[in-house]
Amino acid sequence: MSQGHSDVSELVTAEDQACTVRQVLDRVGGKWSIGILVAASKGPVRFTELERSVEGISRRMLTLTLRQLERDGLLVRTVYPTVPPKVEYRATEIALELYDSLVTLTTWAERHRATIAAAREAYDREHTLTPVS
Amino acid sequence: MSQGHSDVSELVTAEDQACTVRQVLDRVGGKWSIGILVAASKGPVRFTELERSVEGISRRMLTLTLRQLERDGLLVRTVYPTVPPKVEYRATEIALELYDSLVTLTTWAERHRATIAAAREAYDREHTLTPVS
DNA sequence: CTGTATCCAACCCGATACTG
């Protein structure tokens, strides 16, 4: 039912709302950001651990995404100057809060998984049938 | 404080969680999806109305994004076979629910706007200073 | 172990022109 989703007659919403959401998406919309965030949310992780746990990521993209997340203050990078170098990444407080917020998206997706799949099937069926009569 | 974000010892979470979130992002992660969704959430809108209200969008991207959202069951397209053609797009129930979920992201972004900005400044300062000693 | 550097393919998106 979604009870009207706050019709407070545009205090700031609408255009600004879209804008703010886009800012978040620009941060975590990348192909690997979420996977890394999830992996790091369970405690400090090392580079190679991430490389293994985030299935399919390349070394290059791991580095790039880590740097981006660190820059936005979502991860903290700690270097231990040992003989084989050791680097740990841990999620910050705001990253954990973001993770919590993302859970709402998860529940939405799970609630409507069937509906979405059906919509896709219907659309594809409707738009695939015999290009010419 | 983020009180631990549900430590239910991985019932399904972790890797699946990331996967599900990515599915959502694949749907609304595009440059224009959110803008269109927001515009359509306030009632049925016509093609040209969208073209004006979603600042900066091209006709091509408007069409493509509309088709994608329609395919996922987030928008319904209605054609009125009048003399100047008239097409209306309206958000579905699940789109409105998604919109509600996205609001949590907005509040997160607003709560930590300053923190993130500071983190960026610090990072950039740290990584710009004198490349060579 | 933890990265960097380079090259390259795929994709996203904008600009423009044309159509029922």
Add this chain to the structure above:
DNA sequence: CAGTATCGGGTTGGATACAG
């Protein structure tokens, strides 16, 4: 009014090789 078609640039991301 509501699209479609085509081209081309910019960005994203993968493969591979090299380095502190």
